Amino acid sequence: MQASExxxxxxxxxxxxxxxxxxxxxxxxxxPMLRGFYRRRLRGAxxxxxxxxxxxxxxxxTKRESYDRDRPFTAxxxxxxxxxxxxxYRRRKVVVPIEDVEAILVAEGFEEATSARMDxxxxxxxxxxxxxxxxxxxxxxxxSVSEAAARAGIGExxxxxxxxxxLKTLAARLRGEDRx
Amino acid sequence: MNTDDLIQTLxxxxxxxxxxxxxxxxxxxxxxxGIITMILVTAILGIRPDLRxxxxxxxxxxxxxxxxxxxxxxIFAVSRLARPTPVSLRWLWLLAVPVLLLAGIGIGELVxxxxxxxLAMWLxxxxxxxxxxxxxxxxxxxxxxxxxxxRMAPTRLRAAGAAAGLAxxxxxxxxxxxxxxxxxxxxxxxxxxxxxxxxxAVGALIGPKLMRx
Numbered sequence: 056m057q058a059s060e061x062x063x064x065x066x067x068x069x070x071x072x073x074x075x076x077x078x079x080x081x082x083x084x085x086x087p088m089l090r091g092f093y094r095r096r097l098r099g100a101x102x103x104x105x106x107x108x109x110x111x112x113x114x115x116x117t118k119r120e121s122y123d124r125d126r127p128f129t130a131x132x133x134x135x136x137x138x139x140x141x142x143x144y145r146r147r148k149v150v151v152p153i154e155d156v157e158a159i160l161v162a163e164g165f166e167e168a169t170s171a172r173m174d175x176x177x178x179x180x181x182x183x184x185x186x187x188x189x190x191x192x193x194x195x196x197x198x199s200v201s202e203a204a205a206r207a208g209i210g211e212x213x214x215x216x217x218x219x220x221x222l223k224t225l226a227a228r229l230r231g232e233d234r235x
Numbered sequence: 236m237n238t239d240d241l242i243q244t245l246x247x248x249x250x251x252x253x254x255x256x257x258x259x260x261x262x263x264x265x266x267x268x269g270i271i272t273m274i275l276v277t278a279i280l281g282i283r284p285d286l287r288x289x290x291x292x293x294x295x296x297x298x299x300x301x302x303x304x305x306x307x308x309x310i311f312a313v314s315r316l317a318r319p320t321p322v323s324l325r326w327l328w329l330l331a332v333p334v335l336l337l338a339g340i341g342i343g344e345l346v347x348x349x350x351x352x353x354l355a356m357w358l359x360x361x362x363x364x365x366x367x368x369x370x371x372x373x374x375x376x377x378x379x380x381x382x383x384x385x386r387m388a389p390t391r392l393r394a395a396g397a398a399a400g401l402a403x404x405x406x407x408x409x410x411x412x413x414x415x416x417x418x419x420x421x422x423x424x425x426x427x428x429x430x431x432x433x434x435x436a437v438g439a440l441i442g443p444k445l446m447r448x
Contacts, residue, residue, distance in 0.1 A: 070249055071251070071252040072251055072252075073249060073250060073251035074249070075246050075247070075249040076246075078245075078246050078249045079242060079243070079245075079246035082242045082245060082246065083239075083242055086238055086242075105238070108238060109236070109238055109241055112238070112241060112242065112245065113241070113245065114388070114448070116245040117386070117448075118319075118386065118387065118388040118448070119252060120252050120256045120257070120260075120386045120387065121257070121317060121318050121319060121386065121387045121388040122318075123257075123318055123320070124254065126320060130320050131318070131319060131320055134319035134320045134321065134388075134390060135319050135388060137390075138319060138388070138390045142447070
């Protein structure tokens with residue numbers, strides 16, 4: 056179960072007003088969300104996932120002043136989570152395959168769009184069914200690429216390409232480059 | 236430490252956060268650094284003796300309008316980059332407006348001046364020190380802005396460093412105007428801008444190291 060943007064934001068705002076209980080609720084709820092976020096990206100390095108979850112909780116706490124109350128909470132959270140991940144790679148001097156970087160970067164616009172309360176279903180329905188399903192599996196349900204491929208009965212590279220093209224189309228549409 | 240314990244420890248320290256916390260922190264950093272810069276200008280360089288007269292003239296206000304508009308734009312960029320969520324900085328091209336306006340005034344000056352005086356007008360009496368003074372005077376303000384960033388979460392560190400350097404340079408130049416007696420637009424356009432750009436470059440260079448979190 057994932058808490059809604061409204062609920063998370065309400066706890067965050069309560070915390071900013073000095074409500075320690077609301078702040079604790081927020082942090083506890085973020086744990087499974089962040090585990091999912093990092094698991095999807097680190098694939099199996101369970102110790103690293105837990106380290107990153109804790110580091111991100113600390114950042115959410117120490118950097119709470121950087122949250123703009125007028126903007127969606129999840130966009131802020133994932134911006135911090137993404138920074139912690141990039142910092143993690145930098146410290147480990149890990150080289151990320153270029154397809155993964157693209158997925159991270161393109162997904163950025165997508166997360167922003169969803170947190171701007173656009174209707175995800177309406178958006179996805181404008182894509183081909185294969186692209187829509189691939190994006191739903193990998194970016195909303197949190198499946199890995201291989202799981203998504205198995206479920207849809209197509210190849211892994213097919214999933215990656217569908218996600219990539221689909222997100223690109225959506226990003227272009229959201230930026231208003233494509234007004235059909 | 237397990238995650239539950241961590242959350243408990245963190246939740247013990249939840250102070251209230253003001254709605255205008257970012258503006259407040261930036262203001263404290265800027266004013267704090269600005270006071271040091273002001274002290275350096277008055278104590279070491281000295282305020283120009285004809286300041287009262289100069290403040291009735293065109294060139295003083297031309298210089299101030301130029302440096303202030305850059306400073307305001309840069310501070311706006313700094314405030315955008317202090318938060319982690321991605322932002323568009325395309326509007327920064329607006330900062331070209333004061334530069335172009337000053338260039339326009341400069342061309343007017345050149346037209347009105349015999350060409351044998353152009354070099355003297357361009358170099359003024361202080362071209363060798365002006366950019367370096369602006370760069371040096373920018374440092375206290377830059378340090379102030381680094382302090383402002385401590386509780387903030389910039390994710391584009393190089394851009395944030397450059398914006399902080401630009402802001403520090405532009406505000407340092409504004410304060411430096413109280414000392415500097417130069418009057419020509421092409422002098423300001425070249426040597427002031429060079430100092431401000433140097434400050435931005437230093438910021439871009441060291442931002443990623445100093446602003447990491």
